[in-house]
Amino acid sequence: MLRDLIRVLGLWRGRGWWLLAGMVAAVASTLAGVALLVLAGRVVGGAVAAGEAGAFALAGLGFAALLWLRPVMLFRPVARYLERLVTHEATFRALADMRVWFFARLAARLPRGIGLRQAGDLLGRLVADVESLDGLYLRVIVPAASSLAVVVAIVFVVGAADAGLAALLALPLAAALLLPLLLAPAAARAGNDVARAQGSLRNAVVDPLSGIEDTLAANAEARAGARVSAEGEALAAAQRDLARRAAWGGAAGSLLVQVALLGALGWALIAGQQGLAAGLMGVFLAIAAAEALGLMPRAGAAMAAAGAGARRLFEAADTPEPVPDPVAPAAAPAGHALRVTGLRFRWADDRPLVFDGLDLELPEGARIALLGPSGSGKSTLAALLLKLAEPEAGRITLGGVDIATLPAAELRRRVTWLTQDARLFDDTIAANLRLAAPAADDAALWSALDRAQVGEVVRALPDRLETMCGEGGLRFSGGQARRLALARTLLAPASIVILDEPAAGLDADTERAFLETLDDALGGRSVILIQHHLLGVERPTRILRLAGGRAIPAAG
Template sequence: MSQIQDPLTRSETIKAAFKQIFHVWRPHRNSLFLGCVFSLIALALGLALMSFAGEKIALTAMGIVMISSALLKLLGGGRLLMRYIERLYTHNVMFKAIADLRVWFFSTLSKGAAAGLGFRHSGDILSRLVSDIETLDGLYLRIILPFLGAIVTFLVLLIGIGMINLPLAISIAALYAVAGFVCPFLSAIITRKRGKTLIEGIARLRIGVFDFVQGLREIRAFGVGDRVSAHLQTIEGQLFRQHYLQAKNIAGISFITFLCGQVAILLILLAALNMVFHDIRTTHIVFCLFLTITAFEGTLPLTKAGGLAGQIMNAATRVVGVNKGQIGYNNPDGKLEAPIQTHIEFQNMCFQWSKDRPWVYQDLNMIINQGERVAIVGPSGIGKSTLAALLLKVVTPQSGRILLGGKDLSDLSADSVRKKIAWLSQKTHLFDDTIRENLLLGKPDATENELWQALSEAAVADVVRAMPDGLDTWLGEGGVKISGGQGRRVALARTLLSKAPILVLDEPTTGLDADTEKEFFQILNQIGSDRTIILIVHRLTGVEKLDKVWRLSDSHIISEK
């Protein structure tokens, strides 16, 4: 979870978050504005309908007909039509805007995920992608639109009743200001901290459920299902408690809102009795009464919207801050294209994931010549995979330089660098799709012959040909319909398909048995003779064909062997 910030920093963070969200929504600004116009027109028609209907009732009771039924029918039909158009249009616009925000979120997340999701929980990422972004739906529909309507309603009360009796108009407008602006503001302040707790509580529950589902086999094996279920129920109970407390606070403020409306009606009744406010015609009294009742009906949702504001603010910071804390995420990308030459050099490079974590590398110096086959060997957790993240420009060193073809990596665009490097991670994912679609991730415009060539180089073409549907065979989630060795070979074929001159293999035989592991490296020995191959492993099998071995020591200094 994010750490608590001082008020000034937190205020700036929230401001920056909303600025980014509105930037993402910028292509929809005209549609969002038009939705506001539709909403205000529907509101105006509703206020006019109720006001004139009240006045017509009063005039009819007095035997006078000054307002035709045709006008009321026109206002009623117009309000119904505009309310339908407004709801349909604004929700459709918001659906598109939220869809764009999810695309932006996924795109932003991917920039920091090439080396994994770092130190974050998958359940937390899922919560940001689903719950937090859904919460932001209320920013436009439940806050912006209603408060714009509240401003218009306040002016209508002040002007409409002011033309009849100015002191009465000021009194009712003041009460409306308390109910429509002050109470929602108080609701937002009171529930702001609890909104953060609610958002994080939902994320914590998702993390727990996600972990429970993924570890279900181990939970059953160790017979701890009851204990884990009790833990989830505790988290759920805490979340419900926070929901209850927030609802209780909002209910208390809603009572003040309701009271303001009742006092406003009381003032009009006093005017009807010629008390406090004098010399107001009966028809005007009814006009003011209907207008006031209609206006104050919209204040209760405003108070609830104020309570939602705390959750929206925290959801905004969580969505925009998806890569917060990811080293190098905010560093500006280079402008130059990667050079044709692909020799790699680390010069006095220092790197740590965060200030509170130990240095991974200090003054690292290493040269990998173009076309060499090298191995980076060391125990788990010592920082081997970090090299892949550095080469792919997912993270950047705190000091020193990384050169590609003699050019500083920081001066090169990330896209051009990644076109030079094909990466096979230790947790390469096979999508729940066909073999063909999984391969095309490596090269979307690959031909049928290129797909089979890549499969042949990975020594899995015969296996795919033997399958009933060939390239169109469905792999299932995570490639469960094929063996682990076959899955790694398909992943290798996808990597080879890119034709990148540098091939980085990060623990490529993870999860394979000894025989399959040897077969994999024997296949690797036969391919990519014109490529630079960087093999990242925690031990060597003895069958790898290598030009050089770099071994990571406990001091994180690399020595050549």
């Protein structure tokens, strides 16, 4: 757990000044509260020690104390406000950085999609597990810094008057400060149980909702609800266990603070006239320490939750990249002629070969139609050309340069892929198009839409480019959604376009109209058209058929 939390702090180093500023503000606020009670303790202790002259002593000390108390009283709320402001700003910035880092790691490790990873689980890691890390800073580090400052202040302030009293106060308070470390191992196990239960509950909710049509068609909503109920009960049980441990920790911390308070009271009662003032000041300091140190025992549960969240994040983020970038990348090629030589590939060691000695050549400006039934490797070839997978033998070159020596980002600037299930996201048309060209202006967007022959459809919409597409492009018909996806592909600067079943799911007339659009829309780019069969409107320069892991010339 500690190793994971230390790694989290390392990822937050870019926000180090914000995190440090929050700790400083918290320490300043806490010490201001201590200072207030130190001044009060000096006044009351001095007055009580003066006996019958106490009233006169109190009156004499009143004006001098007021000179100190006023600025401290004014500083205390300001420091508390700054503490809240800066610590939460630091936390929000650190967590935002963490989400971006985690998303980037997932994107590099899941190039073919979520696959065997469950969507609800990944969503939980990206949201809940990242949010659990706020407890590491707000409920562990900041209170620990404040509590340590209080203990040190007590040692110096009380120690100057009476070393025995300082030890009597500092020992139980130091124990309260260290209590989270003692409680953390057991709390960590409970925190892991909560994190796992949260992931299971999210899966139980997201999976049937993602396929709600199938769930309803199978009359399975009752079974899905029962699963949600069972996972919810398991989560509640795990949360009760963690809360129970946190409560025991809080009780133990409160007991230790009370021990310090009672010790100071006892010292004041038995110390006599000479030690009475110091004893009463110790009482006030123990009261001041209760605010900061009272939070520390519960920090053990917060640390456990943060540790469990960090472990789940790193578990997903540290899976090996399927195709890591080269350590010393080659220079970008000048041309974009594509050549595949002796390609051999399978998706797993226990699965059959998809390609066994595949050879393929795509000259600049050529258009190849690649035909074959499902499972013949058409989409697999597209994944290999974009370095979403890595061949076990053979070479793929772009402009004469082996793509294994090129960074994935450089390769994907030159090769783009319109997948057979190209997705429109729940955003505006403009935002969906700019995924391919973030700097594209509106004129470029309209040009791409017109080339995809969907410009007039968008112009007829009340919000035009700002029209929301809906989740999965549900705002549009299948043919319109495919043309919008094509427009996005046309915006990419790539010289090679892979069209993977571009008209999949469309009716025959819409499919034919869409394929007729491609010839003019793609201009002089090199094209690999992946199809089950040709309709006669595609006009490729060469037709190949995939069979037995090889590409064989075909007539159509």
